[in-house]
Amino acid sequence: xxxxRVGILGCNYMGKMHADCYGRMENVQVVAVCDINEATAEAAxxxxxxxxxxxxxxxxxxxxxxxxxxxxxxxxxxxYAAAAMGKVPYIVIEKPVVRTVEEGExxxxxxxxxxxxxxxxxxxxxxxxxxxxxxxxxxERYGRLVNLTLRRVSPSPxxxxxxxxxxxxxxxxxxxxxxxxxxxxxxxALGEPLSVHSVKNTLGEANSYVCTxxxxxxxxVSVEGTWFLPACYPFNMYYRAVFENAVLEYDKGKLWKYDSxxxxxxxxxxxxxxxxxxxxxxxxxxxxxxxAYFVACAEQGAPITRATLADGVRSLRxxxxxxx
Ligand SMILES: NC(=O)c1ccc[n+]([C@@H]2O[C@H](COP(=O)([O-])OP(=O)(O)OC[C@H]3O[C@@H](n4cnc5c(N)ncnc54)[C@H](O)[C@@H]3O)[C@@H](O)[C@H]2O)c1
Numbered sequence: 001x002x003x004x005r006v007g008i009l010g011c012n013y014m015g016k017m018h019a020d021c022y023g024r025m026e027n028v029q030v031v032a033v034c035d036i037n038e039a040t041a042e043a044a045x046x047x048x049x050x051x052x053x054x055x056x057x058x059x060x061x062x063x064x065x066x067x068x069x070x071x072x073x074x075x076x077x078x079x080y081a082a083a084a085m086g087k088v089p090y091i092v093i094e095k096p097v098v099r100t101v102e103e104g105e106x107x108x109x110x111x112x113x114x115x116x117x118x119x120x121x122x123x124x125x126x127x128x129x130x131x132x133x134x135x136x137x138x139x140e141r142y143g144r145l146v147n148l149t150l151r152r153v154s155p156s157p158x159x160x161x162x163x164x165x166x167x168x169x170x171x172x173x174x175x176x177x178x179x180x181x182x183x184x185x186x187x188x189a190l191g192e193p194l195s196v197h198s199v200k201n202t203l204g205e206a207n208s209y210v211c212t213x214x215x216x217x218x219x220x221v222s223v224e225g226t227w228f229l230p231a232c233y234p235f236n237m238y239y240r241a242v243f244e245n246a247v248l249e250y251d252k253g254k255l256w257k258y259d260s261x262x263x264x265x266x267x268x269x270x271x272x273x274x275x276x277x278x279x280x281x282x283x284x285x286x287x288x289x290x291x292a293y294f295v296a297c298a299e300q301g302a303p304i305t306r307a308t309l310a311d312g313v314r315s316l317r318x319x320x321x322x323x324x
Contacts, residue, residue: 097312120312143244
C-alpha cells in the first residue's frame with residue numbers, strides 16, 4: 001500500500017500532537033518535519049526517521065509531501081499555506097485558519113487558482129460527542145432545540161514559542177484562538193444566527209474573556225470562552241443542549257442524557273482514544289478522527305468537504321465581525 005507522505009511545519013504543542021496521531025495511522029509516512037528550533041524538529045522527526053528542516057519553504061520545495069500539516073503560530077499560517085498552494089495537493093492548517101479576514105480571502109483566491117485541497121483543524125466537529133449532538137439536532141431526535149450552551153475554558157496556555165499567544169496581533173487572543181472552536185461548531189451545526197450580541201473583558205492578557213449570545217428563530221445559543229483562570233484550573237469543554245423532550249450534557253469527557261424519567265450516561269466508544277492523555281487535552285479522539293479524515297482524502301485523491309478552508313474563513317469572519 002502506498003502511504004500518504006506527510007510533512008509537518010511547527011513541532012511544539014500541536015505539531016507534536018499531530019505527529020502522535022500520524023504515528024498511529026498505518027497509511028501515513030511522516031517524511032519531513034520543520035521547526036526553527038532544530039532540537040524541537042529533531043525530537044519530532046526521531047520516531048519516524050523523518051528529514052529535519054528549519055526552513056518550511058525548503059521543506060515544501062525539496063520534499064513536496066502529499067499532505068502538508070501547518071502547526072505554526074497563527075500569524076504565520078497564511079505565508080506558509082500560500083507558499084505551498086499549487087506545490088502540495090493537500091494542506092491541513094490548524095485553527096484559526098489565519099489571523100485576518102484579508103489573509104483568509106487571499107488563501108481562498110489562491111485555492112481557486114491552484115485547486116489545492118485545504119482542511120482546517122476545527123476539531124470539535126470530529127469529537128464523537130459533538131457529532132452525536134449534530135445528528136440529534138438534524139433528526140430532531142429529542143424534539144426541537146430550546147437552547148444550547150457551549151463552553152471552552154482554560155488557563156492561559158503557557159507552552160507557546162516566544163509567548164506569541166500573549167500578543168493579540170499574532171494570535172487574536174482568547175476571542176479568536178479559543179472561542180473560534182465553539183463558534184465554528186455553532187455555525188456548522190446550526191448555520192448563521194438571526195442576531196448576535198457578544199461581550200468581552202480585556203482584563204488580563206490577550207483579551208481574556210468572551211461571551212457570545214445568539215438568537216435563532218425559536219431557540220438561543222450562548223457561547224463562553226476564557227483564558228483568565230489560574231494555572232491549576234482544569235481545562236473544560238462543555239455543552240448543554242436543552243431539547244423539548246430531553247437534555248444532552250457533555251462535561252468532563254462524559255455525555256449524559258436527561259429526560260422526564262431519568263439521567264443516563266451515553267457511551268460512544270471513545271474509551272481507547274480516551275486512554276491517551278496529552279497536555280491539557282484529555283483525549284486524542286477528535287484529533288485522530290480529524291487527521292484520519294484529511295489523510296483519507298489525500299489517499300483517495302478526494303476533495304476535502306468537512307472543515308474546509310471556506311468553513312475556516314467563515315468562522316474567522318464571524319469572530320472578527322461580532323466578537324471584538
Ligand atoms: N485544535 C486545537 O485544539 C489547538 C490547540 C492548540 C493550538 N492550536 C493551534 O495550533 C497552532 C500552533 O499552536 P501551538 O500551541 O502548537 O504553538 P507552539 O508555540 O507550541 O508551537 C509553534 C512552533 O512553531 C515553531 N516556529 C515558529 N516560527 C517558525 C517558523 N517560521 N518556521 C518553523 N517553525 C516555526 C516554534 O519554534 C514552535 O516550536 C496555532 O494556530 C494554534 O491556534 C490548535
